[in-house]
Amino acid sequence: MSKTRRMCYSALLAAMYVPLSLYVAVQVGNVRISFGSLPVVVAALLFGPVDAVAAAMVGEFFKQLLTYGVTYTTVLYLIPPALRGLVVGLGALGLLSLRGRRLEERRMLCYAVCIAAAVCTTLGNTLVNWLDSVLMGYYFPGLILGDFAWRLIVGMINAVVMSSLAIPLVKALRQRNVVSL
Numbered sequence: 001m002s003k004t005r006r007m008c009y010s011a012l013l014a015a016m017y018v019p020l021s022l023y024v025a026v027q028v029g030n031v032r033i034s035f036g037s038l039p040v041v042v043a044a045l046l047f048g049p050v051d052a053v054a055a056a057m058v059g060e061f062f063k064q065l066l067t068y069g070v071t072y073t074t075v076l077y078l079i080p081p082a083l084r085g086l087v088v089g090l091g092a093l094g095l096l097s098l099r100g101r102r103l104e105e106r107r108m109l110c111y112a113v114c115i116a117a118a119v120c121t122t123l124g125n126t127l128v129n130w131l132d133s134v135l136m137g138y139y140f141p142g143l144i145l146g147d148f149a150w151r152l153i154v155g156m157i158n159a160v161v162m163s164s165l166a167i168p169l170v171k172a173l174r175q176r177n178v179v180s181l
Contacts, residue, residue, distance in 0.1 A: 001179065009179060010051040013039035017059025017081075022066065031147060031154050036063070037121075040085045041114060041166040045104050046179050049089025056081035073132045080124035087117035102174075104167045111163050118159035122152050 021036030039059065044052035060081045064074050091113035092103040103110045126148055133139040173179045 006047060006051070010043060010047060010055050011058075013043045013051075014055040014058040014062075017055065018062050018066065021059070021063045028154070029147065029150070031151050033154060033158055035162070035165075037081070037084055037118075037158065037162050038165055040081060041088055041117075041162050042170055044085050044088035045092050045102070045110075045166060045170045046173065047089075048093045049086050052085030052089040053082045054085075056085040073128070073135060076128045076131060080121045080128060083124045084117045084121045087120050088113055091116075104170045107167060110167060111160060114159040114163040114166075115156050118155040119152065122148075122155040125151070 016039040017036050020038060021034045025032055025034030025036070027033075036059070040052055040056045043055040057078045060078050061074070064070075064077050068074070088103075091109075095101055095103050095106065095109065103113060126144065130139070130144045133144055
């Protein structure tokens, strides 16, 4: 696959991140359940960590821009979604390097990697929320840590759902030679 074509696919996945994060989402208390991580997981499985991190950061940047505008901490909020892309992408790359198999072919391992990525993302979000609250002067422990366990559980459930969608999607894209890597 040419670099230009691959970059176009990554850009499409980054562009899909914004509406899937903003409009295909449910707010449950202080926790937002969205499909925004789906393009990141797909990018990680198809192209690896670099493209997944880029898609996550570009997508999250535009989501932040449309939601909050540019603030002192906008760049910090790009880190948690990038962690998801990094963890899943490294898992996919590692399995391909070590075993010669694709992560989506090992369903249970794919779920485990995506759940680990969700835990890293939730930890990253908690750290960024804490830092944002300290820098912006609204720190209150209950606000930052009060729903941590709930966000962790929802994040892991969301990871299972996104993996369940990403695995057949990636397999279909490969079978139809849409993406040939």
